[in-house]
């Protein structure tokens with residue numbers, strides 16, 4: 001692993017994630033949330049020789065940091081600036097499927113949190129931005145200064161699970177325009193007061209970040225896409241940091257690991273659903289006390305993993321030998337992915 005340009009983001013649940021992904025030499029993996037590339041570097045190490053990694057991050061700055069960190073793996077890592085909501089399109093574009101494992105390490109990295117200009121933290125004064133990518137149109141300032149009071153209250157209540165959401169929304173609307181993180185944080189502090197050790201603006205900041213980046217919608221969509229990209233026995237591993245995302249992951253994996261999802265007490269199955277996943281860990285995996293002590297940011301982490309139990313769609317086309325050889329030559333495929341590619345190409349054709 002290259003440690004020269006040591007990133008300031010410490011990967012969370014690292015050995016647990018690598019084990020859950022069942023990383024093997026020669027395997028192909030996708031890190032949907034590349035960040036400082038801590039998990040990615042470990043995946044590349046463990047999948048060597050012959051391993052390949054597609055790393056995705058919405059934040060071009062994260063990608064820059066990851067590129068430095070992974071310079072020793074230039075030939076085996078493909079890094080893409082994009083949103084994991086477009087996971088399938090990205091994999092199709094780069095011809096990167098099926099894969100042995102897909103990792104999501106959700107939320108934001110310490111690199112982003114500590115970067116004063118990004119507006120993720122109220123510890124530093126900065127414009128209310130909070131976008132993972134500069135390509136996104138809506139910033140936190142747009143929501144804070146243009147949303148209706150009812151919409152603001154709903155965002156703060158739903159995504160921040162904040163019980164004082166209506167009061168906070170009313171005061172925001174009364175004081176706008178609000179331009180900076182400190183302005184917003186001190187308004188919230190004045191509105192609901194300070195109790196306990198957690199800053200009163202914490203939940204509202206989380207809510208705005210989730211809304212700005214459409215985090216829950218993107219997660220739901222990406223999980224569905226991820227299952228389709230896994231090969232047989234491929235692993236899906238998700239690390240989440242708050243109950244809203246963990247609930248989505250838990251429900252998704254539970255549903256996809258059941259053959260029937262009819263409402264309880266339905267006399268005979270009418271849903272026709274079949275399981276595509278098997279749960280790896282029935283109980284959620286959380287960090288050990290030693291990890292929380294050395295990296296307090298890990299304290300809320302929850303890891304869930306599942307394995308694909310269905311084959312990819314089979315092709316029913318029959319091709320002759322010359323056509324088959326031409327495909328192999330022109331596409332430069334190597335053995336493990338060959339059969340699947342042939343299936344995919346002809347299935348899609």
Ligand SMILES: C[S@@+](CC[C@H](N)C(=O)[O-])C[C@H]1O[C@@H](n2cnc3c(N)ncnc32)[C@H](O)[C@@H]1O
Pocket residue numbers: 009010011012032033034035036037038039040056057058059062082083084085105106107108109132218
């Ligand atoms: C917790 S960090 C990942 C840290 C990484 N595992 C490491 O070891 O350094 C999460 C990263 O995911 C990125 N991210 C969050 N949502 C995303 C999305 N929808 N699409 C792509 N990247 C996203 C963030 O920009 C951030 O860099």
